[in-house]
Amino acid sequence: MQGTEKDLTALVQREYKEGFTTDIEADTLPPGLDEEVIRTISGKKAEPDFLLEWRLMAYRRWLEMKEPDWAQLHYPKIDLQDISYYSAPKQKKLLDSLDEVDPKLLETYEKLGIPLEEQKMLAGVRVAVDAVFDSVSVATTFKKTLSEAGVIFCPLSEAVKDCPELVHKYLGSVVPAGDNYFAALNSAVFSEGSFVYIPPGVRCPMELSTYFRINAMNTGQFERTLIIADEDSHVSYLEGCTAPMRDENQLHAAVVELVALKGAEIKYSTVQNWYPGDENGRGGIYNFVTKRGACKGKRAKISWTQVETGSAITWKYPSVVLEGDDSIGEFYSVALTNNYQQADTGTKMVHIGKNARSTIISKGISAGHGQNSYRGLVKVLKGAEKARNYSQCDSLLMGSTCGAHTFPYVEVRNPTAVVEHEATTSRIGEDQLFYCRQRGLSEEEAVSMIVNGFCKEVFKELPMEFAVEAQKLLGISLEGSVG
Amino acid sequence: MQALPDACADPRTRPYLEQFRDVHETLSGAGVEWLARSRVSSMAHLCSGGFPTQRDEDWKYTPLRSVMAHPFSLAVGGHVPDDPDRYGVPGLDSLRVACIDGILDSRCAPCPAAGLSVQSFSDMLARNPDQLKSCMGKVSGARSHGFVLLNEALHRDGVVIEIAPRVRIDRPVELLMLSCEDSALVLPRILIIASEGCRVEIVEHQVSAHAGSGLYCGMTEMYLEPGAHVKYSVIQNQSRSAYQVSGAWAELAENSRLDCRTVSVGGALTRNDLAVNLTGPGAHCDMLGAYCLSGRQHVDNHTTVVHGAENCTSNELYKGVLDDRSRGVFHGRIRVEEGARKTDAQQANNTLLLSRGAEIDTKPQLEIYADDVKCSHGATVGQLDDKALFYLQTRGIDPAAARSMLISAFVGEVLQSVEPQPLHDYLCALLDEQLSDPGTGEPGP
Numbered sequence: 001m002q003g004t005e006k007d008l009t010a011l012v013q014r015e016y017k018e019g020f021t022t023d024i025e026a027d028t029l030p031p032g033l034d035e036e037v038i039r040t041i042s043g044k045k046a047e048p049d050f051l052l053e054w055r056l057m058a059y060r061r062w063l064e065m066k067e068p069d070w071a072q073l074h075y076p077k078i079d080l081q082d083i084s085y086y087s088a089p090k091q092k093k094l095l096d097s098l099d100e101v102d103p104k105l106l107e108t109y110e111k112l113g114i115p116l117e118e119q120k121m122l123a124g125v126r127v128a129v130d131a132v133f134d135s136v137s138v139a140t141t142f143k144k145t146l147s148e149a150g151v152i153f154c155p156l157s158e159a160v161k162d163c164p165e166l167v168h169k170y171l172g173s174v175v176p177a178g179d180n181y182f183a184a185l186n187s188a189v190f191s192e193g194s195f196v197y198i199p200p201g202v203r204c205p206m207e208l209s210t211y212f213r214i215n216a217m218n219t220g221q222f223e224r225t226l227i228i229a230d231e232d233s234h235v236s237y238l239e240g241c242t243a244p245m246r247d248e249n250q251l252h253a254a255v256v257e258l259v260a261l262k263g264a265e266i267k268y269s270t271v272q273n274w275y276p277g278d279e280n281g282r283g284g285i286y287n288f289v290t291k292r293g294a295c296k297g298k299r300a301k302i303s304w305t306q307v308e309t310g311s312a313i314t315w316k317y318p319s320v321v322l323e324g325d326d327s328i329g330e331f332y333s334v335a336l337t338n339n340y341q342q343a344d345t346g347t348k349m350v351h352i353g354k355n356a357r358s359t360i361i362s363k364g365i366s367a368g369h370g371q372n373s374y375r376g377l378v379k380v381l382k383g384a385e386k387a388r389n390y391s392q393c394d395s396l397l398m399g400s401t402c403g404a405h406t407f408p409y410v411e412v413r414n415p416t417a418v419v420e421h422e423a424t425t426s427r428i429g430e431d432q433l434f435y436c437r438q439r440g441l442s443e444e445e446a447v448s449m450i451v452n453g454f455c456k457e458v459f460k461e462l463p464m465e466f467a468v469e470a471q472k473l474l475g476i477s478l479e480g481s482v483g
Numbered sequence: 484m485q486a487l488p489d490a491c492a493d494p495r496t497r498p499y500l501e502q503f504r505d506v507h508e509t510l511s512g513a514g515v516e517w518l519a520r521s522r523v524s525s526m527a528h529l530c531s532g533g534f535p536t537q538r539d540e541d542w543k544y545t546p547l548r549s550v551m552a553h554p555f556s557l558a559v560g561g562h563v564p565d566d567p568d569r570y571g572v573p574g575l576d577s578l579r580v581a582c583i584d585g586i587l588d589s590r591c592a593p594c595p596a597a598g599l600s601v602q603s604f605s606d607m608l609a610r611n612p613d614q615l616k617s618c619m620g621k622v623s624g625a626r627s628h629g630f631v632l633l634n635e636a637l638h639r640d641g642v643v644i645e646i647a648p649r650v651r652i653d654r655p656v657e658l659l660m661l662s663c664e665d666s667a668l669v670l671p672r673i674l675i676i677a678s679e680g681c682r683v684e685i686v687e688h689q690v691s692a693h694a695g696s697g698l699y700c701g702m703t704e705m706y707l708e709p710g711a712h713v714k715y716s717v718i719q720n721q722s723r724s725a726y727q728v729s730g731a732w733a734e735l736a737e738n739s740r741l742d743c744r745t746v747s748v749g750g751a752l753t754r755n756d757l758a759v760n761l762t763g764p765g766a767h768c769d770m771l772g773a774y775c776l777s778g779r780q781h782v783d784n785h786t787t788v789v790h791g792a793e794n795c796t797s798n799e800l801y802k803g804v805l806d807d808r809s810r811g812v813f814h815g816r817i818r819v820e821e822g823a824r825k826t827d828a829q830q831a832n833n834t835l836l837l838s839r840g841a842e843i844d845t846k847p848q849l850e851i852y853a854d855d856v857k858c859s860h861g862a863t864v865g866q867l868d869d870k871a872l873f874y875l876q877t878r879g880i881d882p883a884a885a886r887s888m889l890i891s892a893f894v895g896e897v898l899q900s901v902e903p904q905p906l907h908d909y910l911c912a913l914l915d916e917q918l919s920d921p922g923t924g925e926p927g928p
Contacts, residue, residue, distance in 0.1 A: 400855070403852045408846065409845075413842045415837060420865075421860075422861040423847070423861070427855060
């Protein structure tokens with residue numbers, strides 16, 4: 001197996017190709033956090049009073065909170081006064097079209113494989129993109145096509161101005177300002193994010209996507225996404241993210257809120273590829289994210305799919321509150337930790353309505369010194385008749401120095417509920433490898449085939465273009481990892 | 484020596500501190516310096532750290548309000564029933580040792596089996612305290628909470644069982660833990676030293692002779708030397724108003740084997756800590772549990788198994804039936820240390836909810852730091868299978884009988900391998916009795 005180990009190492013040590021920086025002049029606030037900073041951010045965005053009040057309320061709540069320490073994560077304390085809470089690439093004036101966007105920015109996105117010029121997009125694969133660079137949105141594509149369908153897809157800061165009543169009604173309705181330490185911090189200082197509203201009965205004509213990019217040094221990224229699917233509508237949303245390679249750690253504390261009204265369906269997919277740090281565990285993004293969806297009406301459906309390959313630390317629990325009768329919650333996850341990456345991720349399914357169903361499929365892969373934890377909660381309240389949950393958490397270990405952990409919580413208060421949870425931990429068997437090699441596959445091909453098979457249940461949930469990217473990402477991150 | 488604190492960070496500990504001041508000079512082994520020091524230090528820790536609360540992750544689902552509502556005072560002893568034997572497992576041909584309110588009953592005959600020594604803690608402390616020093620609290624001290632500290636500070640007596648190397652004890656040893664004094668604090672200690680290659684079966688049988696309340700905090704420590712095989716069953720059948728927070732800790736050397744079984748039917752609130760440390764290669768541990776609850780009973784089974792060596796295996800299965808407004812809690816953690824290659828660890832918790840108002844909170848956990856392992860856990864919550872019920876009814880079995888048949892079969896899996904027969908029958912009878920009025924299963928008001 002020695003040869004294998006070597007191959008594995010070679011494979012694991014791939015380069016992070018998104019690790020470049022864009023040299024662009026930025027308007028950055030000095031590090032530090034106090035009420036004045038919040039007022040400045042709010043002022044820069046010319047926000048209405050209700051939003052500023054809300055931010056300040058969140059900030060005051062946050063001051064009283066303690067950083068959570070229950071996760072299976074080890075990292076030095078984050079000095080939140082050492083971070084700049086706002087950074088925007090300098091722009092002369094408001095943009096009317098892409099032609100006015102700084103070419104350097106366009107180039108950055110092109111390099112990342114996210115062309116912002118609509119005509120450059122592949123025929124047939126139409127995805128509307130909101131590109132967020134540090135604290136601001138630089139471009140949103142296909143606005144016209146979308147608005148014809150009645151879909152609102154724009155940066156949150158624009159939505160605050162264009163449809164304040166929707167923002168006022170739904171912002172913080174799923175993740176309240178004081179929900180947890182990082183959500184409260186985000187509520188106080190969030191700078192950008194995407195806003196989506198799908199009107200009743202509309203099936204969004206294309207996939208929507210936000211691409212987040214951290215560029216500036218010593219900044220944190222605090223975006224906030226709000227997606228509202230009105231009655232009987234449907235939307236599929238993709239999120240991607242990358243950051244430059246740096247020796248210091250940068251904080252990313254986002255909040256995503258999904259609201260699905262009666263009969264609506266939201267499919268939210270993430271391929272998270274923040275900079276994971278180098279092979280010695282230096283640098284990397286600290287990713288502390290609160291994601292939650294509420295199935296508010298009957299037959300609403302929310303589906304989370306995530307592929308987590310980046311970040312030095314991932315702390316993320318996309319959840320679904322199943323309020324409506326016959327509503328459906330789904331969570332599909334592949335989390336990969338390599339080198340010194342740590343991930344503590346999972347989901348919460350809260351059954352409130354009758355006949356609600358939830359499915360959890362979580363696949364954890366650990367290699368190198370990676371530590372991968374699944375942490376989840378399935379809660380069936382007293383009135384949640386005939387709740388049904390199925391959870392499956394599998395871990396794959398590659399190498400003797402990594403760790404895989406599973407911490408599910410099941411709380412059932414209704415005797416008509418049927419809840420099942422199962423978890424397994426194993427490694428790639430020598431017999432499996434032997435079989436593949438005997439069939440003429442190389443060690444690497446065999447590993448990648450087995451890993452892909454292991455993750456298949458999750459990948460098949462991803463939109464097509466994303467599934468390809470995710471498989472590639474996993475392939476590259478794991479090349480050479482055989483246990 | 485460490486001084487006793489004047490103040491208690493947790494006011495709930497104050498009454499126990501006062502009791503400690505009153506009695507600590509009269510407790511067993513008072514003249515033994517290391518023990519006196521350890522008692523004082525445990526009390527000081529209890530005062531500063533306090534009893535657990537629901538904010539502690541390990542106690543999240545177990546409210547202690549009722550347990551802490553009024554302080555219990557240490558059992559004074561002397562409430563000796565005329566015939567403790569009548570509380571024993573009927574028909575079981577056992578070597579019976581009775582502990583009354585945590586104090587070994589001197590009337591119990593010295594054990595007739597060769598190679599088996601059963602002594603009281605206080606005797607041993609009087610005669611040969613240093614032998615205890617090396618093992619007392621060695622395993623259990625590692626993960627102490629308020630109730631462990633309470634026992635460490637104030638325990639009076641208990642049983643020390645030693646089995647000589649390569650001896651096979653044919654009859655089971657029955658430890659009859661009898662609670663006779665109403666509303667008393669009972670703090671027994673059990674120490675089992677299973678020498679190399681021995682075989683023994685021990686049944687810890689907890690019964691109340693009264694229907695009153697009381698707080699029972701027992702601590703059991705087991706050391707299994709290489710090749711030892713211990714079967715250890717705990718039957719919890721105390722009064723419906725009794726509280727219990729007990730712990731058992733075991734350390735298993737190479738190729739030793741521990742078969743643990745916990746059957747809980749009695750008590751108002753019961754918390755069982757069971758921690759097994761597999762320290763030698765090839766050790767194996769079975770952890771089985773059954774809980775059948777009704778009324779407002781609450782049982783919290785908190786188990787941990789640490790795989791610290793290669794080639795160890797563990798198998799855990801807890802099954803429960805919850806009726807009325809009862810509540811079950813299960814926490815099971817498998818931890819596989821780095822280097823514990825070829826580990827095979829399985830764990831499952833299955834619960835039947837029979838009525839509206841019953842609640843189960845289950846937390847199976849895996850913490851794995853080695854790669855060449857096979858670990859799995861599962862948890863299910865559900866009801867009786869309608870199809871199976873229907874099938875039995877088509878065969879002419881009335882619905883009530885069909886239900887109890889299916890429930891018995893469900894819990895029965897845990898009791899399958901129980902030997903000898905009288906013990907098996909007794910356990911089945913206990914569960915049946917508990918289930919004899921299983922409610923209708925229909926959603927209640």
